[in-house]
Amino acid sequence: MIELQHVTKLYPASGRPALDDVSTEIDKGEFVFLIGSSGSGKSTFLRLLLKEDTPTSGNVVVNGKVLNTMSKWQVPKLRRTMGCVFQDFRLLRDRTVAQNVAFALEVINKPTRTIKRVVPEVLEMVGLEGKAHRLPNELSGGEQQRVAIARAFVNRPLVLLADEPTGNLDPETSEGIMLLLERINRTGTTVIMATHDYHIVDSMRRRVIELNGGVITRDQTRGVYGVGR
Amino acid sequence: MRVNFVLSEVATGLRRNLTMTVAMILTTAISLGLMGTGILIARMISDMKEIYYDKVQVSIFLADGVTDEQRSAIETELKDSPEVKSYIYESKDEAYERFQQQFSQQPELVQNTPADALPESFRVELVNPERYPVIAEEFPNGENGVDQVRDEGDFLDRLFSLLNGARNATIAVAVIQALAALLLISNTIQLAAFNRRNETNIMRLVGASRWYTQLPFILEAAFAGLIGGLLAVGGLVLTKVLFVDRTLAGPIKAGIITGIDWSAIVSTGAIITVGGVALAGFASYVTLRLYVRL
Numbered sequence: 470m471i472e473l474q475h476v477t478k479l480y481p482a483s484g485r486p487a488l489d490d491v492s493t494e495i496d497k498g499e500f501v502f503l504i505g506s507s508g509s510g511k512s513t514f515l516r517l518l519l520k521e522d523t524p525t526s527g528n529v530v531v532n533g534k535v536l537n538t539m540s541k542w543q544v545p546k547l548r549r550t551m552g553c554v555f556q557d558f559r560l561l562r563d564r565t566v567a568q569n570v571a572f573a574l575e576v577i578n579k580p581t582r583t584i585k586r587v588v589p590e591v592l593e594m595v596g597l598e599g600k601a602h603r604l605p606n607e608l609s610g611g612e613q614q615r616v617a618i619a620r621a622f623v624n625r626p627l628v629l630l631a632d633e634p635t636g637n638l639d640p641e642t643s644e645g646i647m648l649l650l651e652r653i654n655r656t657g658t659t660v661i662m663a664t665h666d667y668h669i670v671d672s673m674r675r676r677v678i679e680l681n682g683g684v685i686t687r688d689q690t691r692g693v694y695g696v697g698r
Numbered sequence: 699m700r701v702n703f704v705l706s707e708v709a710t711g712l713r714r715n716l717t718m719t720v721a722m723i724l725t726t727a728i729s730l731g732l733m734g735t736g737i738l739i740a741r742m743i744s745d746m747k748e749i750y751y752d753k754v755q756v757s758i759f760l761a762d763g764v765t766d767e768q769r770s771a772i773e774t775e776l777k778d779s780p781e782v783k784s785y786i787y788e789s790k791d792e793a794y795e796r797f798q799q800q801f802s803q804q805p806e807l808v809q810n811t812p813a814d815a816l817p818e819s820f821r822v823e824l825v826n827p828e829r830y831p832v833i834a835e836e837f838p839n840g841e842n843g844v845d846q847v848r849d850e851g852d853f854l855d856r857l858f859s860l861l862n863g864a865r866n867a868t869i870a871v872a873v874i875q876a877l878a879a880l881l882l883i884s885n886t887i888q889l890a891a892f893n894r895r896n897e898t899n900i901m902r903l904v905g906a907s908r909w910y911t912q913l914p915f916i917l918e919a920a921f922a923g924l925i926g927g928l929l930a931v932g933g934l935v936l937t938k939v940l941f942v943d944r945t946l947a948g949p950i951k952a953g954i955i956t957g958i959d960w961s962a963i964v965s966t967g968a969i970i971t972v973g974g975v976a977l978a979g980f981a982s983y984v985t986l987r988l989y990v991r992l
Contacts (some may be wrong), residue, residue, distance in 0.1 A: 504847035519903070541908070561896055572897075575703050576906035624904070 470659060471495040471518065476527035478513050478683075487513040489683040490527070494564030495661065497627070500654045502670050504694060505665040505680035512545050513664040514680065515630050518661070519551060521540045532627060552621030552658075556636035558613045560605040566616050567592065568603035573620045574692055587623055595619045611642035614638065615649065622653055624692055629653060631662040635669060643669060707897075707914035708921060711890045719922060725879040726926025726978060730970040731933040732872035737966045738934070738958055739865040743858060745956040750854050755827045758820040758837055761845040768843030775836065776820060781829050785822045790814055797862040800818045803948030817845060827851055876977070879926075883978050884985040890915060891990040915990075920981050923978030927971030934963055 472663030477592070478488040488510045503511045516522045517529050520536045521648065523692055529536040532550060547561060560569050567588050574584045592601055595615040605613055614634060621629055631650065635643035647669055654660045664670065670693060678685060712719050760769065776785045788796075792860065793816035801807050822833065830849040837844045901911045942950075942958050950957040 545905040545907045553704060553903050574902040575700055576901045576910055
């Protein structure tokens with residue numbers, strides 16, 4: 470499903486590689502935590518999967534497609550199979566909850582009929598039924614993140630990438646978000662989540678890939694955040 | 699393609715950047731207006747050349763005291779000359795009549811000119827207009843009843859070089875103005891892209907095609923080009939109605955200069971409007987490619 474083969478990424482501005490000869494495989498339907506301190510290469514890992522960046526050497530393969538050789542015009546197609554959630558939600562402030570979710574479908578040219586059908590469905594799934602016509606700043610942080618997840622999931626992606634999705638949320642709200650991500654994972658969607666939140670990692674007991682200075686230092690199937698913590 | 703979506707993006711973009719949009723439209727309008735004026739002058743020049751060069755090339759003005767014999771001697775010589783294609787004789791009365799017609803808009807001038815002030819003349823068309831010196835040699839000034847031989851082509855050349863200069867100057871200013879318009883369009887589009895970076899970032903992440911992301915910006919510039927073009931056409935229409943048709947009515951009626959008819963305005967208007975739209979859209983596209991990551 471997702472495969473990194475000896476991937477190295479060097480940014481011209483820094484002498485140390487952001488990822489250094491990283492190889493790993495993630496199967497369909499897995500739930501993977503990507504942990505490590507700031508600058509360990511987590512974000513670069515996610516960016517490479519989205520083809521926001523190209524590796525300096527090595528191959529990134531997603532859904533059987535080698536991203537290195539993928540032409541520019543094929544990138545949108547790749548991204549339609551992936552959903553993204555961020556720490557800062559990235560909602561459009563001048564659009565309602567429903568419009569924010571619908572936006573993701575409108576811009577990939579889905580028929581209006583489909584949009585009208587699936588947007589309420591996904592809002593119900595994330596627990597925001599009845600808030601479709603609110604603006605983002607009328608919602609709590611947790612609710613805003615639910616909108617972002619709805620937007621990422623509405624097109625039924627094969628993979629959901631989450632970059633510190635609970636970074637701005639209190640523990641209780643975070644737990645709700647994690648339940649939601651778990652539920653999405655149960656539909657067969659692969660979830661890859663970069664995080665600093667050891668409570669969450671420890672309680673979920675899922676696969677953990679730890680990056681340190683651009684190198685994978687640990688890869689456990691039912692891992693915890695840190696040994697001895 | 700969801701037309702509604704794209705159009706509403708365009709409208710939002712133009713509204714958010716209202717001052718820049720207005721500046722963009724105005725510079726584009728001025729540039730296109732000048733460009734149109736240049737094209738119209740060029741047309742006028744070619745129309746006039748056709749009329750003038752086909753008509754008289756050499757005028758032989760007769761002296762006041764010319765005798766009948768001298769006159770018929772000149773006529774015979776013209777008739778027999780292999781250089782001459784055709785000629786017409788214009789009497790004093792005919793010359794005065796034509797003068798009255800030419801300056802009908804300036805009655806004072808006509809009133810102050812005595813009826814016999816204008817000389818009689820032969821208007822000669824040459825087989826080859828370049829051979830003017832030969833004719834001038836045959837009829838020396840001040841002899842045998844000839845007052846003066848004048849090469850009208852020489853006068854026309856000076857007139858046309860003046861008009862050509864006016865055309866070139868207009869087009870030069872139009873080009874400079876067009877450069878300013880293009881830079882302004884490029885800036886406006888960069889600003890618009892910055893203002894909407896949240897939207898475009900999300901579009902990129904959810905897999906909107908490049909075309910889908912760029913089109914609103916390109917249409918935005920093209921719209922400014924369209925409005926600018928229409929304003930420029932309005933300017934051309936006003937120039938025709940208020941300046942050409944009024945101030946130049948006399949000379950046009952007298953056939954000294956050619957007027958500008960509506961078909962010329964329509965075709966020139968179409969050229970500058972289409973040109974404006976295409977140029978603005980293209981400038982926007984290039985800007986997006988060069989400066990903006992979409």
